[in-house]
Amino acid sequence: xxxxxxxxxxxxxxxxxxxxxxxxxxxxxxxxxxxxxxxxxxxxxxxxxxxxxxxxxxxxxxxxxxxxxxxxxxxxxxxxxxxxxxxxxxxxxxxxxxxxxxxxxxxxxxxxxxxxxxxxxxxxxxxxxxxxxxxxxxxxxxxxxxxxxxxxxxxxxxxxxxxxxxxxxxxxxxxxxxxxxxxxxxxxxxxxxxxxxxxxxxxxxxxxxxxxxxxxxxxxxxxxxxxxxxxxxxxxxxxxxxxxxxxxxxxxxxxxxxxxxxxxxxxxxxxxxxxxxxxxxxxxxxxxxxxxxxxxxxxxxxxxxxxxxxxxxxxxxxxxxxxxxxxxxxxxxxxxxxxxxxxxxxxxxxxxxxxxxxxxxxxxxxxxxxxxxxxxxxxxxxxxxxxxxxxxxxxxxxxxxxxxxxxxxxxxxxxxxxxxxxxxxxxxxxxxxxxxxxxxxxxxxxxxxxxxxxxxxxxxxxxxxxx
Numbered sequence: 001x002x003x004x005x006x007x008x009x010x011x012x013x014x015x016x017x018x019x020x021x022x023x024x025x026x027x028x029x030x031x032x033x034x035x036x037x038x039x040x041x042x043x044x045x046x047x048x049x050x051x052x053x054x055x056x057x058x059x060x061x062x063x064x065x066x067x068x069x070x071x072x073x074x075x076x077x078x079x080x081x082x083x084x085x086x087x088x089x090x091x092x093x094x095x096x097x098x099x100x101x102x103x104x105x106x107x108x109x110x111x112x113x114x115x116x117x118x119x120x121x122x123x124x125x126x127x128x129x130x131x132x133x134x135x136x137x138x139x140x141x142x143x144x145x146x147x148x149x150x151x152x153x154x155x156x157x158x159x160x161x162x163x164x165x166x167x168x169x170x171x172x173x174x175x176x177x178x179x180x181x182x183x184x185x186x187x188x189x190x191x192x193x194x195x196x197x198x199x200x201x202x203x204x205x206x207x208x209x210x211x212x213x214x215x216x217x218x219x220x221x222x223x224x225x226x227x228x229x230x231x232x233x234x235x236x237x238x239x240x241x242x243x244x245x246x247x248x249x250x251x252x253x254x255x256x257x258x259x260x261x262x263x264x265x266x267x268x269x270x271x272x273x274x275x276x277x278x279x280x281x282x283x284x285x286x287x288x289x290x291x292x293x294x295x296x297x298x299x300x301x302x303x304x305x306x307x308x309x310x311x312x313x314x315x316x317x318x319x320x321x322x323x324x325x326x327x328x329x330x331x332x333x334x335x336x337x338x339x340x341x342x343x344x345x346x347x348x349x350x351x352x353x354x355x356x357x358x359x360x361x362x363x364x365x366x367x368x369x370x371x372x373x374x375x376x377x378x379x380x381x382x383x384x385x386x387x388x389x390x391x392x393x394x395x396x397x398x399x400x401x402x403x404x405x406x407x408x409x410x411x412x413x414x415x416x417x418x419x420x421x422x423x424x425x426x427x428x429x430x431x432x433x434x435x436x437x438x439x440x441x442x443x444x445x446x447x448x449x450x451x452x453x454x455x456x457x458x459x460x461x462x463x464x465x466x467x
Contacts, residue, residue: 019058022046040461042397050077053422053429055406063404064429066419070213071244071363072276074333075323076424082275085319089312096311105314112321113282116253119263122290125308126281129243129270130158133207135283135303136266137162137180140205140237143292147182148203150236154188154214154411157207157241166207169214171412188212189223191230198234205237205266210255213244214411216358216365216418221259228262237289240264243281244363247272248324248423251334251361258360265289274316275323279307282317324423333423336430337361340419343434351441355415362423366437368392368415376447379455386459388413394455395440403436 018025023044027035038044047063049056053076055063068074075082096103110123124139126132141147151157155168164172165179173179186193197203206227211218231238245255246269254269256262266289270281294300307313324330341364344357353376355369368391370380383391392409396417399405410418421429444451 019046019048040458041393042401045400052076052079053425061404063400063406064421064425064432066405066407066421066433068420068422069271069276071249071271071420074247074249074272074423075275075320075327075329076422077276079275079323081319081323082277082316085315086277086312089315094311096309096314097306103309103311105311105318106309109314109317110282112318113269113284116321117267117284119286120267120284121287122285124283124285124303125314126270126283127279127305127307127310127313128158128281129241129268130160130163131305131308132243132268132270132281132283133157133163133166133241134160136205136207136239136268137166138303139266139283139285139289139293140239143237143289144204144235146202146204149183149205149207150194150197150203151183151185151207152188152209152212153185154212154217155185155207155209156212156214156411157209158243169411188217189220191223191226194227195230198230198236201234203234203236205239206231207239207241209241209245210258211245211250211360211363213363213418215414215416216363216410218358218360221262224256224259224262228264231265237265239266239268241268243268243270244420245360246270247320248330248333249361249363249420251330251337253324253330255360273320274313275320278310278313278316280310280313280317329423332425333362336421336423336425336427337364339427339430340364340421340433343430344437347434347438347441351438351445353444354441362419362421362425364419365410366417366419368395368417371445373447376445376452379447379452383455383459389415390458391415391455392417393458394444394451395437397454398440398443398451399436403432403440405433405436 023035046058047055048058053065055065106125113123114120124135126135137149151166151168153168155166157163157166159172162180164176165183167173168185186197208219208227228238240256242254250258252258254267256264265286267284273282274280294302341357341359344366348354352371353368356367358365371377389409389412392415396407399407407417407419410416443449
């Protein structure tokens, strides 16, 4: 049958006609609790366009995106090369899902990824970071014939059931009853606890984020190297979850490359692998793991999923790696990250509410701390009694409303603001953020003042909502 277009469907017209209904339609049919939260904290903006490091609302106002979809848009939003790659891919009429069959693009992307991690030999593609963790959970158990798996306090590896079973954040686990057997958590960075857990030689895998996303806690180099040594001593596979830290986020293509001699058995990559445009994930692994999982021709499809190795995702992955290299975005991210961290740390002696600034490259956590001034200290305690993670919104909300900068907290019940700017940001963007952040922080040191009024209103809402 001739496949000339006969449908009258017009996506642009549909979006333009109903754009004003966005929050109503989303709230009615997808997640009304989320829209309620967005309205409460003033995040109910109608963004109509994203380009590079910026978002634009319906009035044309520009916002600096210092979240980049929690690390999805490392190369910026709607990069022109990615857009052209999508057009080129569609023109290929690629027969990508052949059952049974092989296609070119997955092999090319795997080849490119492995060229940057030469101690690894095979790639299993997936659709998300959570899927990567699910696959790795299966693979370490299959490769070692062991059941036990270790993960760290505060860890976040995804929200599907296996990944959730390795989640160190109770707020995500509450209400979902029991979890997979054989999984247990250990203190992040504690080598004594790690060796005690590994010493019986019955642990299949250790899952670590080189920089923990929840709270932004970088692992010490010595901890990672010692964890690798202990894993090899006791026959445990070391899995590094670089779903958020990969693709240049920390100033290297992969965060483990900051540590000479560190060579994980499995490396998990997702989020920005496709430039943020198409769901994708990749599990890079050593040859011996591949051979034990895919151990015979009968088991050649023992792990897969319908849309893994999707041609469009593979094409965007190849384009993203080229963009990172040709535009030197990783190097820019390293420079801008150093400028941001140094500039923010310089504020600490001047503002008692600013406790610590930590991170690596462009994954940065700004931790607030209890003030010493009596009036502010009393208000701080009252607000935290209502909700342990409420106060940062008193900074996040005016950053968005007054300075047009998008940020958010680094996790539940913590006084940490997380910033994950695209690697495309400029010195002007960095200086604008530091100046704006200081301006808002200075207002927080005025008591009474608008920041404390905002926090008080949020506290009342939190208490009412809980009731």
